[in-house]
Amino acid sequence: MPKLADKTICCGCSACANKCAKGAIVMTPDEGGFLNPMVNNSLCVECGLCEKACPAIGPTSEPTAIQRAFLIQHKDETIRRQSTSGGAFTAIAQSIIDEGGIVYGACMKDGGVFHIGVERTEDLALFRNSKYVQSDMKGAFKEVKAHLAANRSVCFSGTPCQIAGLKYYLGKSYENLLTVDVVCHAIPSPYIFERYVELTKKRLPNAQKLVFRDKKRGYSYSTMAWYDANGKNIYRDSYEIDEWYRLFLHDKCDRSSCYACKYQNQPRMSDITIWDCYNAHDLCPEMDDNKGTTNVIVWTEKGMSVLDKAKHDVRSKEIDVRLTIKAATEHKRERPEWDEATFYKDAHDMQVEDFFNKYVPRTFKAHVASVLRYLLWRVGLHDTVRRIIQKRRS
Ligand SMILES: Cc1cc2nc3c(=O)[nH]c(=O)nc-3n(C[C@H](O)[C@H](O)[C@H](O)COP(=O)(O)OP(=O)(O)OC[C@H]3O[C@@H](n4cnc5c(N)ncnc54)[C@H](O)[C@@H]3O)c2cc1C
Numbered sequence: 001m002p003k004l005a006d007k008t009i010c011c012g013c014s015a016c017a018n019k020c021a022k023g024a025i026v027m028t029p030d031e032g033g034f035l036n037p038m039v040n041n042s043l044c045v046e047c048g049l050c051e052k053a054c055p056a057i058g059p060t061s062e063p064t065a066i067q068r069a070f071l072i073q074h075k076d077e078t079i080r081r082q083s084t085s086g087g088a089f090t091a092i093a094q095s096i097i098d099e100g101g102i103v104y105g106a107c108m109k110d111g112g113v114f115h116i117g118v119e120r121t122e123d124l125a126l127f128r129n130s131k132y133v134q135s136d137m138k139g140a141f142k143e144v145k146a147h148l149a150a151n152r153s154v155c156f157s158g159t160p161c162q163i164a165g166l167k168y169y170l171g172k173s174y175e176n177l178l179t180v181d182v183v184c185h186a187i188p189s190p191y192i193f194e195r196y197v198e199l200t201k202k203r204l205p206n207a208q209k210l211v212f213r214d215k216k217r218g219y220s221y222s223t224m225a226w227y228d229a230n231g232k233n234i235y236r237d238s239y240e241i242d243e244w245y246r247l248f249l250h251d252k253c254d255r256s257s258c259y260a261c262k263y264q265n266q267p268r269m270s271d272i273t274i275w276d277c278y279n280a281h282d283l284c285p286e287m288d289d290n291k292g293t294t295n296v297i298v299w300t301e302k303g304m305s306v307l308d309k310a311k312h313d314v315r316s317k318e319i320d321v322r323l324t325i326k327a328a329t330e331h332k333r334e335r336p337e338w339d340e341a342t343f344y345k346d347a348h349d350m351q352v353e354d355f356f357n358k359y360v361p362r363t364f365k366a367h368v369a370s371v372l373r374y375l376l377w378r379v380g381l382h383d384t385v386r387r388i389i390q391k392r393r394s
C-alpha cells in the first residue's frame with residue numbers, strides 16, 4: 001500500500017492518480033467535495049510511482065534563473081474587462097497558441113470547475129477570470145505529457161500546488177513546457193460552491209453564467225455577477241452580501257492543506273507568477289485606471305522569452321522586483337477558529353436557505369454596508385475612500 005500525503009497536506013493535485021498505470025487510485029470527494037486519493041489495494045502492485053509523483057511529500061524548490069517584475073495590461077479592452085486583473089494570462093497564452101501550442105487552464109462547466117486544454121484563440125476566454133473553487137484536474141497531466149512527448153509547446157496554468165503536481169508527475173523538465181501560476185491565498189470547497197449554485201438557482205431560476213470578479217463597477221469594486229442565457233445581468237453583489245464571496249474572503253470553507261501550503265515560496269516551481277495589482281497608483285500612476293492591472297514575476301529565461309513575445313499585445317512596465325516579491329512568495333496564514341465538522345454536517349443536512357442564513361446571514365448591517373458602498377461608487381468616491389481606508393490600515 002503506497003504512503004501518499006495525508007489529508008492535512010494533500011492538495012488534491014491528482015498527480016498520483018494520473019501516474020498510476022494500474023488505475024488503482026481514484027480521486028474521491030470528502031465532505032467538502034475536496035478530492036483526495038483513494039487506493040484500491042486489489043489493483044495496486046506497490047510500484048511506488050505514485051509516491052514519487054506526490055509534491056506534498058517531496059521537496060518543492062527548483063533554482064530560478066532570474067526574478068523580474070512587471071505590471072501588465074492587455075491592450076484589448078474587452079479581454080482586460082473579462083479578465084480578473086490586467087489580462088496578462090491571455091497575452092502569455094496567446095503566444096503559445098501562435099506557435100501551434102496548447103494551453104491548459106481552469107474553466108467552469110456544469111456548475112463545477114475543471115482543467116482542460118485549448119488550442120484556439122477564442123477558447124482562451126474560457127480561462128479568463130478567476131474561478132474561486134478548486135478545479136478538478138481529471139486526466140490533464142497525462143494529456144500534457146503526451147503533448148510534450150509529441151514536441152508540442154504547452155502552457156499549463158493553475159494554482160502553485162497544481163504546478164508542483166504537474167512537475168512531480170512529469171519527473172523531468174521539458175523545454176517545450178511553460179508554467180504559469182496564480183498567487184493563491186486558499187482554495188474553497190467545491191461542495192459548498194455546489195450549494196451556493198443551488199441557492200442562486202432557487203432565487204434566480206434563469207441564472208446561467210457566473211463571473212466571480214465582474215468589473216462593471218470597476219476593478220477595485222469587484223462583484224459576483226450572474227447572467228441569464230441571453231447574457232443579461234440578473235444579479236450583482238459584493239462581499240458585504242454575496243454568500244460565496246463572504247465565505248471565500250473570510251476563509252470559512254478552505255481546503256485544510258492550504259494552511260500548510262509550501263508552494264508559494266521562493267524559488268518558485270513555475271516560470272511566471274501572476275496576481276492582482278491593487279496599488280498601481282503607487283507603482284505606476286499612469287497605469288492606474290481602475291480597469292485592472294496584473295502583477296507579474298518572471299522566474300526563468302523561458303518565461304522571459306515567452307513574455308517578450310507577448311509584449312506586442314500588452315502595455316507593460318518593468319518595476320523593481322523587491323517591491324512585489326513579498327506578495328508573491330510569503331504565504332503564512334493562521335487557520336481561523338472554526339467548527340468545520342459542524343459546518344460541513346450542516347451543509348449536508350440543512351435546507352440550502354437555512355444553511356447560508358446560519359453561516360452568512362444577509363443582516364441589516366450587511367445591507368447598509370452594501371448600499372453605502374454602492375452610493376460611494378455612484379458619486380465617484382468609491383476608489384478614493386477605499387484608498388484612504390487602505391492607507392489607515394497599513
Ligand atoms: C483560487 C484563486 C485564488 C487567488 N487568490 C489571490 C489572492 O489572494 N491575491 C491575489 O492577488 N491574486 C489571487 N488570485 C489571482 C488573481 O485572481 C488572478 O488570477 C490574477 O490576477 C491574474 O489575472 P489575469 O487578468 O492576468 O488573468 P485571468 O485572465 O483572470 O486568468 C485567470 C488564470 O487563472 C487560472 N484559474 C482560474 N481559476 C482557477 C482555479 N480555480 N484553479 C486554478 N487556476 C485557475 C486560469 O487557468 C488562468 O490561467 C487567485 C486566483 C485563484 C484562481
Ligand code: SF4
Nearest residue numbers: 020044045047048050
Ligand atoms: S504503488 Fe503503483 S500500482 Fe499502487 S497505487 Fe501507486 S502507482 Fe498505482
Ligand code: SF4
Nearest residue numbers: 010011013014016054
Ligand atoms: S499527488 Fe497530489 S493528490 Fe495525490 S496524495 Fe499527493 S498531493 Fe494528494
Ligand code: SF4
Nearest residue numbers: 161184186187258261
Ligand atoms: S493555498 Fe497553496 S495548497 Fe492551497 S490551493 Fe493555493 S497553492 Fe494550493
